[in-house]
Amino acid sequence: MLPFDACDIAVDKIRPSWLPEGIRLSVLRLDRIDPLISGNKWFKLKYFLQDAQQQKRQGVATFGGAYSNHIAATAAACAQLGIAAHGFIRGERPLHVSHTLALAEKMGMQLHFLSREAYRNKAVVEKSFPQYYWIAEGGYGKLGAKGAAEIVQRVPDFAQYTHWVTAVGTGTTIAGLLMAVNKNQKVIGVSVMKGNASLENEILSLVSDAENKKWQLQVWQQYHWGGYAKKQEGLLDFMNDFFRETHIPLDFVYTAKAMWAVKSAIEKELFAPDSNILVVHTGGLQGNLSLPPERLNF
Ligand SMILES: *Cc1c(COP(=O)(O)O)cnc(C)c1O
Numbered sequence: 001m002l003p004f005d006a007c008d009i010a011v012d013k014i015r016p017s018w019l020p021e022g023i024r025l026s027v028l029r030l031d032r033i034d035p036l037i038s039g040n041k042w043f044k045l046k047y048f049l050q051d052a053q054q055q056k057r058q059g060v061a062t063f064g065g066a067y068s069n070h071i072a073a074t075a076a077a078c079a080q081l082g083i084a085a086h087g088f089i090r091g092e093r094p095l096h097v098s099h100t101l102a103l104a105e106k107m108g109m110q111l112h113f114l115s116r117e118a119y120r121n122k123a124v125v126e127k128s129f130p131q132y133y134w135i136a137e138g139g140y141g142k143l144g145a146k147g148a149a150e151i152v153q154r155v156p157d158f159a160q161y162t163h164w165v166t167a168v169g170t171g172t173t174i175a176g177l178l179m180a181v182n183k184n185q186k187v188i189g190v191s192v193m194k195g196n197a198s199l200e201n202e203i204l205s206l207v208s209d210a211e212n213k214k215w216q217l218q219v220w221q222q223y224h225w226g227g228y229a230k231k232q233e234g235l236l237d238f239m240n241d242f243f244r245e246t247h248i249p250l251d252f253v254y255t256a257k258a259m260w261a262v263k264s265a266i267e268k269e270l271f272a273p274d275s276n277i278l279v280v281h282t283g284g285l286q287g288n289l290s291l292p293p294e295r296l297n298f
Helices: 041-054 069-081 099-106 116-120 122-128 142-153 172-180 199-204 210-216 233-246 255-267 285-290
Strands: 011-014 024-029 060-064 085-090 110-114 133-135 163-168 186-191 217-220 276-281
Touching (some): 041 069, 041 142, 041 172, 060 069, 060 122, 085 099, 099 285, 116 122, 163 172, 172 210, 186 199, 199 210, 233 255
Parallel strands (some): 024 276, 060 085, 085 110, 163 276, 186 217
């Protein structure tokens, strides 16, 4: 459907200084599949967009904030597929829109700005535009998880890993991974939000055969660094150290928290000494453009 739909996805084996001898650590480079539709977002969008095309709607519409990777990816994927795209954005239109929104507009997405109150009543907004195919904020939903499940087959020799680790927002990506991995593989989700108690249930509600699969899932809640998209100096320093050692760029909203959680858990000896861990790099690097220039060493 899109050029990168069939290619293999690179896996980098890494040995940062904090990794003990026996443990193996690899990074699945979803950030490298496409410069614009980076990371997990294409996989999550794939079946929604296919459904939209089959239903012959006037366009696709979805929700997001000013720096949303989901908005950026939806704009890019729709542009490539020739689908009209509408982004419903939280907050009034500012004088200068964020780099994310400017890029989305350049790719042809029509932006609609909503007051914070209107943004909370998404069902009302959706009803006012019944001509569009609506995708939930962040691409949450079963079709999203179905697409994310396809990530697993694209990983060379995927059965060798004892643990899969990914950052979790809506939980759609990890739901897909959980459905597709083998029975003996654990799937760990690092929540990037503070105190999202219903997250595990939201993940499992997207998983077919959840009763059997739930034992393989762990959701870690303590690595949020103050909450969603909070810019913490310690986390930015960790990103710089990690890049110096591995040459892999992380983003401060999602992937840095996932990698930090792995480091912390290794230090607490939560992984068995012969673990073979795969961290899914879910992309999102465009979000780093909201940081002061020079703050990061990449
Ligand atoms: C959207 C996003 C996630 C979260 O994915 P969910 O499927 O919503 O859990 C993780 N990492 C990055 C970089 C993202 O942009």
